[in-house]
Amino acid sequence: MKIIDKFFKFNGGIKAETYKNISTTKSIQSIRIPKTLVLPLRQHIGKIAKLKVSIGEFVLKGQLLAEADGNVSAAIHAPTSGLILSMEKKLIPHPSGLPDLCLTLVPDGKDTWIEKIAIDYKKIGIEETIKGLRNSGIVGLGGAAFPSHLKLKSHQKNKIHTLMINAAECEPYITCDDMLMRENANELIQSIFLVQELLGAKKSIIAIEDNKPEATEALKISIADSGIEIKVVPTIYPSGDAKRLIFLVSGIQIPKEKRSSEFGIQMFNVATILSIYKYIIKGEPSISRVVTITGNVHKPQNYEVLFGTSLSELIKDAGGQIVKNETYIMGGPMMGFKLPSKEVPVTKAMNCVISAEPKMLAEKKEVLPCIRCARCAEACPVMLQPQELYWFSKSKQLEKAEEYKLFDCIECGCCSYVCPSNIPLVQFYRYAKSEIIEKARDTEEANIARERNDFRLKRIEREKQERAERNAQRRAQNTPEEKSKLIDEKRRAISEAMERVTNAEGEQ
Numbered sequence: 001m002k003i004i005d006k007f008f009k010f011n012g013g014i015k016a017e018t019y020k021n022i023s024t025t026k027s028i029q030s031i032r033i034p035k036t037l038v039l040p041l042r043q044h045i046g047k048i049a050k051l052k053v054s055i056g057e058f059v060l061k062g063q064l065l066a067e068a069d070g071n072v073s074a075a076i077h078a079p080t081s082g083l084i085l086s087m088e089k090k091l092i093p094h095p096s097g098l099p100d101l102c103l104t105l106v107p108d109g110k111d112t113w114i115e116k117i118a119i120d121y122k123k124i125g126i127e128e129t130i131k132g133l134r135n136s137g138i139v140g141l142g143g144a145a146f147p148s149h150l151k152l153k154s155h156q157k158n159k160i161h162t163l164m165i166n167a168a169e170c171e172p173y174i175t176c177d178d179m180l181m182r183e184n185a186n187e188l189i190q191s192i193f194l195v196q197e198l199l200g201a202k203k204s205i206i207a208i209e210d211n212k213p214e215a216t217e218a219l220k221i222s223i224a225d226s227g228i229e230i231k232v233v234p235t236i237y238p239s240g241d242a243k244r245l246i247f248l249v250s251g252i253q254i255p256k257e258k259r260s261s262e263f264g265i266q267m268f269n270v271a272t273i274l275s276i277y278k279y280i281i282k283g284e285p286s287i288s289r290v291v292t293i294t295g296n297v298h299k300p301q302n303y304e305v306l307f308g309t310s311l312s313e314l315i316k317d318a319g320g321q322i323v324k325n326e327t328y329i330m331g332g333p334m335m336g337f338k339l340p341s342k343e344v345p346v347t348k349a350m351n352c353v354i355s356a357e358p359k360m361l362a363e364k365k366e367v368l369p370c371i372r373c374a375r376c377a378e379a380c381p382v383m384l385q386p387q388e389l390y391w392f393s394k395s396k397q398l399e400k401a402e403e404y405k406l407f408d409c410i411e412c413g414c415c416s417y418v419c420p421s422n423i424p425l426v427q428f429y430r431y432a433k434s435e436i437i438e439k440a441r442d443t444e445e446a447n448i449a450r451e452r453n454d455f456r457l458k459r460i461e462r463e464k465q466e467r468a469e470r471n472a473q474r475r476a477q478n479t480p481e482e483k484s485k486l487i488d489e490k491r492r493a494i495s496e497a498m499e500r501v502t503n504a505e506g507e508q
């Protein structure tokens with residue numbers, strides 16, 4: 001087993017208080033099956049899943065409820081056995097705060113599995129195995145929710161030499177991957193071998209921040225002499241961003257417009273790779289995940305939770321809030337977002353919920369003018385000029401903002417974090433991005449409408465011409481000269497026919 005401490009430091013980043021040890025004192029807890037489960041049909045990046053069951057139907061645990069629709073989509077399965085009660089729009093955990101289509105399942109309490117069918121990947125081959133994963137419902141559980149079968153297919157286009165496991169978990173407060181590694185190190189190693197084989201990669205590297213010594217120790221024991229490398233990287237936010245982590249580990253700078261697979265590296269999050277193993281080896285689709293419940297609760301900890309469980313159940317199980325408020329943040333404090341309600345269901349992207357602590361809700365600091373101190377530029381891991389981006393976004397000079405690579409911004413929040421003027425820089429960038437996207441959409445729609453209109457005008461002109469030609473032909477056929485020409489032709493045809501008849505009689 002190889003532990004490598006050498007790393008390549010990326011530009012900027014911040015060293016923030018991590019608040020991780022508050023939720024790692026207890027092992028991962030299970031939670032009882034709730035009275036109802038609310039399952040959004042879109043828990044992934046891409047098209048909403050296509051319904052495969054009817055309202056009133058009884059389903060078994062693990063049964064397919066909705067299948068992936070198109071390539072970038074993911075299936076939804078029943079987290080337990082029970083009755084499909086309804087399909088309607090409900091609040092979901094999404095930054096938009098808008099409701100979306102959800103199935104409500106009433107558990108029967110028996111938790112009866114469908115027949116679990118493992119995939120004999122050695123027998124059916126890698127391509128068929130990856131195709132089969134489209135039905136697994138597995139998406140990136142680090143928060144990105146990108147369908148995993150697509151990532152596994154990357155080796156078809158590019159040769160993958162390295163499988164990298166993203167075990168950095170760099171956002172403050174989040175500890176679900178840390179706890180998974182501590183408690184499931186053996187299974188994680190088996191998962192890595194399996195996915196390495198599926199990708200045809202030559203080696204695997206686990207990249208982990210140095211603030212997880214217990215997990216690193218557990219992995220060391222499980223890895224033994226298997227050849228998997230562990231790369232311990234310093235705790236610098238945002239080391240968990242895929243491109244930053246690849247640079248930290250390998251020194252390879254992946255440009256914004258490129259994917260890591262084009263450089264022979266494919267990355268998976270800890271929980272995602274474990275889910276792939278469970279589906280292939282045990283025949284279990286994606287129906288649950290580990291979620292960190294932390295912050296302003298009496299018992300901050302990690303839970304193994306069925307998708308669809310209401311967040312309020314978890315808050316209750318975590319001992320309830322210490323100080324009552326209604327602010328819950330999904331994800332970390334740097335890149336997370338405020339939830340619209342604590343009644344939202346746990347979904348595949350929900351890695352952590354922070355019940356806001358009073359210090360988080362303390363009166364907002366006064367926003368002061370930019371003093372051009374350049375601290376934001378020093379902190380930016382993408383080497384942007386945040387103060388310029390701020391100025392162009394604020395003054396709506398959107399073309400200039402694009403010129404200054406607004407879309408390279410990963411919204412990590414490092415610039416806002418260090419700004420002495422308390423300027424909420426990321427909010428300005430998000431606003432500017434949405435304005436540009438909106439404008440581009442409007443322009444595209446206007447272009448499509450223009451093209452349609454041009455096409456319509458051309459069609460009308462063509463039809464007009466064709467009509468004119470037909471009329472001209474008809475008119476030409478009706479002139480006295482044309483008429484006599486026609487009569488002559490007919491006469492000639494009749495006399496030729498009579499001649500043929502006369503000749504035939506003569507021969508007889």
Ligand code: SF4
Pocket residue numbers: 369370371372373374375376377386387390415418419420421422423
């Ligand atoms: S850190 Fe804040 S005050 Fe300093 S240059 Fe950047 S935006 Fe301006």
Ligand code: SF4
Pocket residue numbers: 376379380381382383384385386389408409410411412413414415416425426429
């Ligand atoms: S939010 Fe964007 S501009 Fe600010 S530090 Fe992160 S990448 Fe740079």
